Amino acid sequence: MAQEGADEPPELTSSTGFLLARLGAESRRRWARMLSERGLSPHHFGVLMALDQHGETHQQRLCEAIGVDPRNAVPIFDTLEAHSLIARTSDQTDRRKRAVVITAAGRTTVDELRRTGAALDHDLLAGLTDHQRTTLHRLLLKVFDTIVDSNHSTITMPAQPADRSAASRT
Amino acid sequence: MAQEGADEPPELTSSTGFLLARLGAESRRRWARMLSERGLSPHHFGVLMALDQHGETHQQRLCEAIGVDPRNAVPIFDTLEAHSLIARTSDQTDRRKRAVVITAAGRTTVDELRRTGAALDHDLLAGLTDHQRTTLHRLLLKVFDTIVDSNHSTITMPAQPADRSAASRT
DNA sequence: TATTGTTATACTCTATAACTATA
DNA sequence: TATAGTTATAGAGTATAACAATA
Numbered sequence: 168m169a170q171e172g173a174d175e176p177p178e179l180t181s182s183t184g185f186l187l188a189r190l191g192a193e194s195r196r197r198w199a200r201m202l203s204e205r206g207l208s209p210h211h212f213g214v215l216m217a218l219d220q221h222g223e224t225h226q227q228r229l230c231e232a233i234g235v236d237p238r239n240a241v242p243i244f245d246t247l248e249a250h251s252l253i254a255r256t257s258d259q260t261d262r263r264k265r266a267v268v269i270t271a272a273g274r275t276t277v278d279e280l281r282r283t284g285a286a287l288d289h290d291l292l293a294g295l296t297d298h299q300r301t302t303l304h305r306l307l308l309k310v311f312d313t314i315v316d317s318n319h320s321t322i323t324m325p326a327q328p329a330d331r332s333a334a335s336r337t
Numbered sequence: 338m339a340q341e342g343a344d345e346p347p348e349l350t351s352s353t354g355f356l357l358a359r360l361g362a363e364s365r366r367r368w369a370r371m372l373s374e375r376g377l378s379p380h381h382f383g384v385l386m387a388l389d390q391h392g393e394t395h396q397q398r399l400c401e402a403i404g405v406d407p408r409n410a411v412p413i414f415d416t417l418e419a420h421s422l423i424a425r426t427s428d429q430t431d432r433r434k435r436a437v438v439i440t441a442a443g444r445t446t447v448d449e450l451r452r453t454g455a456a457l458d459h460d461l462l463a464g465l466t467d468h469q470r471t472t473l474h475r476l477l478l479k480v481f482d483t484i485v486d487s488n489h490s491t492i493t494m495p496a497q498p499a500d501r502s503a504a505s506r507t
Numbered sequence: 508t509a510t511t512g513t514t515a516t517a518c519t520c521t522a523t524a525a526c527t528a529t530a
Numbered sequence: 531t532a533t534a535g536t537t538a539t540a541g542a543g544t545a546t547a548a549c550a551a552t553a
Binding site: 369378380405406408409431432433435 | 515519520521523524528529530
């Protein structure tokens with residue numbers, strides 16, 4: 168288990184995965200409260216964020232990104248489309264798939280929410296230094312890659328670099 | 338944002354809190370599946386773990402430890418008591434409170450589950466080195482302390498050092 | 508036959524309101 | 531009045547089964 172310094176905390180929560188679940192619930196709770204003021208849920212924001220970063224994709228990849236079963240995702244996409252934050256079209260190469268794109272309004276919304284969310288991060292990570300926050304984020308990203316890769320055999324998102332620059336802000 | 342090396346991943350999930358929520362859900366999902374085979378939920382395990390580490394406490398402190406509203410915690414304690422994994426008695430100094438203790442069977446169970454959970458951790462954190470896992474765990478613990486302290490004004494668990502040694506195992 | 512998206516449904520978890528008993 | 535625990539209930543989130551359209 169690799170010996171650290173001597174200031175290792177007793178235990179409190181011996182399993183990292185369980186501690187992750189505990190903190191994740193707390194974080195989601197705060198996000199949900201903030202987002203509910205705009206009629207959105209964490210899943211809605213997750214879809215917008217994934218679309219904003221990766222550009223057009225189909226629903227199943229988005230479901231994987233936000234960790235929601237496709238069976239439960241339909242109402243999520245419906246709501247986003249009803250709010251004109253995304254648009255769904257039929258994929259021409261494979262008509263089973265529905266291509267999803269973020270709209271200009273969706274892009275504005277996700278940028279707004281991201282800024283507001285930064286305040287939540289600030290509170291949540293108040294006990295960490297800037298360097299520790301960066302380290303934590305980097306490690307969590309690595310874990311994220313692991314679970315996405317393990318669910319399917321080889322999937323890492325198409326990485327179609329949506330012309331994000333067109334909506335340059337701030 | 339403190340410049341790291343140059344191998345910083347693009348973004349994927351810009352908010353640490355949101356990424357935490359995403360990974361926490363995945364982790365909880367895996368724990369839930371493992372625990373369901375024994376008729377338990379993540380909350381049940383959380384209670385047992387907190388009791389095993391901190392000894393006797395009352396219900397509200399346990400609720401805070403596992404992040405569950407006291408209103409939703411009653412069935413959790415009831416189930417644990419029905420399985421004889423915990424025992425509830427009336428606190429003599431304040432008869433409103435119900436003192437909760439872990440039983441010998443509960444201690445055996447939590448040790449078993451902790452070992453089984455280690456396999457889950459291994460899979461979940463497969464992308465990290467041992468050192469990175471230790472770092473991640475330490476950072477998450479710090480965040481945990483932050484949110485517990487922020488919810489109430491000053492609470493850090495009584496730290497009554499239950500005679501854990503009596504159940505020495507392995 | 509396998510995959511994408513969908514519907515219906517049941518189940519779990521969480522949040523809101525109000526009540527009892529103790530302090 | 532405030533707190534610990536409880537109950538009832540509605541809502542959000544998640545899992546199970548089955549289906550239509552397309553590949």
